[in-house]
Amino acid sequence: MSTATMKRPRSAAPGAAGSGKLSFPGVLRGEFIKFFSLPSTMILILATIVVMVAFAALGAWLIGWSMGMAAESPEMAASMGDMGEATAALPTSGLAFAQLIIGALAVMVMSSEFATGAARSTFVAVPTRQPVFWAKTLMIGIVSAVVATVSILLSFAVAKPIAGAYDLELVFSSEALQRAMWVGVLYVVMVSLIGMALGALLRNSAGGIVVLAALFFVLPLAMGGFSALADWLAKAMRFLPDQAGAALMQLQLAPGGLEQWQNGLVVAAWIVIPLVAAAVVLQRRDI
Amino acid sequence: MITAEALTKNYGTKRAVDGVTFTVQPGKVTGFLGPNGAGKSTTMRMVVGLDRPSFGNVTVNGRRYAEHAAPLREVGALLEAKSVHKSRSARTHLRALAATHSIPNTRVDEVIELTGLGAVASKKVGGFSLGMGQRLGIAVALLGDPQTLILDEPVNGLDPEGVLWVRNLARHQASQGKTVFISSHLMSEMALTADHLIVIGRGRIIADAPIEQIIGGSNVPTCRVKTDSAEDLMNALAAENVQLTRVDAQTIQVAGLDGRAIATRALDRQILLYELTPVKQSLEEAYMALTQDEVEYHSHLGNELAATSTGKQG
Incomplete structure (x- = not known):
């Protein structure tokens, strides 16, 4: 490189740089170029889909196997109850793990800007800052919705014949499956947007991912474990994003749970509040 | 702009x-x-x-x-x-x-x-x-x-x-x-x-x-002069606005007089000069002169203490 020749400086040909202004569609296009230029993006998207499909296949096989066992012992059959809802939930059964993968991807969309110093280039080009934040939000929303839809559909396609082999019927148009699918997509979008907001607030990939995992794994487990000791803990738990999201996916209300419209509000709040907080902090803090 | x-x-x-x-x-x-x-x-x-x-x-x-x-x-x-x-x-x-x-x-x-x-x-x-x-x-x-x-x-x-x-x-x-x-x-x-x-x-x-x-810099003309009669020359040049520095036995640095003035006075006293060089301050020197009190991180402890005390005054 040290021998590479630098050309004599010359002024650009008239109009070589065009005359375009800074615009939101331009910023969005820039974000998509950056997003898909990283190898990690495709790896994490593929990992999300693989995990979803694998869980659906494994789940279908497990349900079928336990049905076979139940046929031999009537007591066990009685304890299992109706398998219809469990079957309908098969295509979304991998969400608990897949959410963390795509959530981590969403954290890094923001945090990597700061970790690598790319934020300097980004925010010199877009000094108003907000267009970058909302372009990333829109992009993450679109990408996570598409990835969730594709992986749920693929999971359905893989789980249906396996379940069919055990005489379990997986009906695409059933109310339970339709609800699980569309709320499942919304759920993934929520996780991703919380992840992106965490990335913007903490500016650190590891920190953002740890907090995201704590929010969706550790906190529900810990609160669930102690909820027997304190009634208010069980009540507070209903406002965690994964609890509200999971409840929203069910057709039947759990006893003591929130109304569905309340669950919807909780999910909406978990999307809006972190995003607004992150947008405000991004505007105020130095890059 | x-x-x-x-x-x-x-x-x-x-x-x-x-x-x-x-x-x-x-x-x-x-x-x-x-x-x-x-x-x-x-x-x-x-x-x-x-x-x-x-x-x-x-x-x-x-x-x-x-x-x-x-x-x-x-x-x-x-x-x-x-x-x-x-x-x-x-x-x-x-x-x-x-x-x-x-x-x-x-x-x-x-x-x-x-x-x-x-x-x-x-x-x-x-x-x-x-x-x-x-x-x-x-x-x-x-x-x-x-x-x-x-x-x-x-x-x-x-x-x-x-x-x-x-x-x-x-x-x-x-x-x-x-x-x-x-x-x-x-x-x-x-x-x-x-x-x-x-x-x-x-x-x-x-x-x-x-x-x-x-x-x-200060716009004061400075010259470096060599002569065998350094003492005589210093007496000849001494004046209120002239600063004379003896560099070595033959060399004097004169600040406040230009080359012509120095040569004229030397001629009056019949002093032989065999070098007369205008000294131009380099940007390096100008910069050091400007920033010597302003450097944040000095390499020597003594300077560091000096810088700290300057900082307190400022």
Whole structure:
């Protein structure tokens, strides 16, 4: 490189740089170029889909196997109850793990800007800052919705014949499956947007991912474990994003749970509040 | 044109930039000179809005940078080499930035050629040397063909050819009527590149003047004289505004008289001079003289203590 020749400086040909202004569609296009230029993006998207499909296949096989066992012992059959809802939930059964993968991807969309110093280039080009934040939000929303839809559909396609082999019927148009699918997509979008907001607030990939995992794994487990000791803990738990999201996916209300419209509000709040907080902090803090 | 008014930046209790007021004129290369930690980078970051001023304000061509409709066409900035994701190629980085302002990809290829990055444009930036990172940073700065260039230590890590190229680029852009603002801690480089100098130390402007004036310093003519009759000559030259320094047995440094005056007086006393040399202060010396009290990090403990006490007085 040290021998590479630098050309004599010359002024650009008239109009070589065009005359375009800074615009939101331009910023969005820039974000998509950056997003898909990283190898990690495709790896994490593929990992999300693989995990979803694998869980659906494994789940279908497990349900079928336990049905076979139940046929031999009537007591066990009685304890299992109706398998219809469990079957309908098969295509979304991998969400608990897949959410963390795509959530981590969403954290890094923001945090990597700061970790690598790319934020300097980004925010010199877009000094108003907000267009970058909302372009990333829109992009993450679109990408996570598409990835969730594709992986749920693929999971359905893989789980249906396996379940069919055990005489379990997986009906695409059933109310339970339709609800699980569309709320499942919304759920993934929520996780991703919380992840992106965490990335913007903490500016650190590891920190953002740890907090995201704590929010969706550790906190529900810990609160669930102690909820027997304190009634208010069980009540507070209903406002965690994964609890509200999971409840929203069910057709039947759990006893003591929130109304569905309340669950919807909780999910909406978990999307809006972190995003607004992150947008405000991004505007105020130095890059 | 860049205009800063009482620009101030505090980081916690530390004041990095302390009420600086200056104007960077178009059509000139303005050097921004100061020791490490003097506040150069912070000032430049405030110009492009990465840092928010604690007090005061700074405008580019009459507006805050963020208020321009096409910021990249207004200002091109190189702030730190490798302001790029390591796993991204140089070309993708440029294209993503170009997309924000609808700058065509042909312009991206053009700045890649212009900065000599053609051979490595498709490679990941993580493997770039410091010099290549600088070239990419300059390519980003040139992308929007801006009216104003802000380059923070652009020659860091460049080979001699690259240094020359940056110098020519800066001079060429200025000759086109553009505003060029370059920071450096290398005085020798600034002496060759800049028309005007703004010297900063400990967050304050120490000097803001055309480069000749700073090199000229106090404007007192100084000469170095050699003679075998040093004592006689010193008696002959002694006067109220003349400062005489005996360098060695034959050599005297005379400040306050020009060569003609010294020679005339020597002739009157029949003193033979066999050397008479005007001493010009170099930019290095001028800079050291200007910044000796303002250096943030001294290399010796004694100086450090001195600097601390100066700091307390200030």
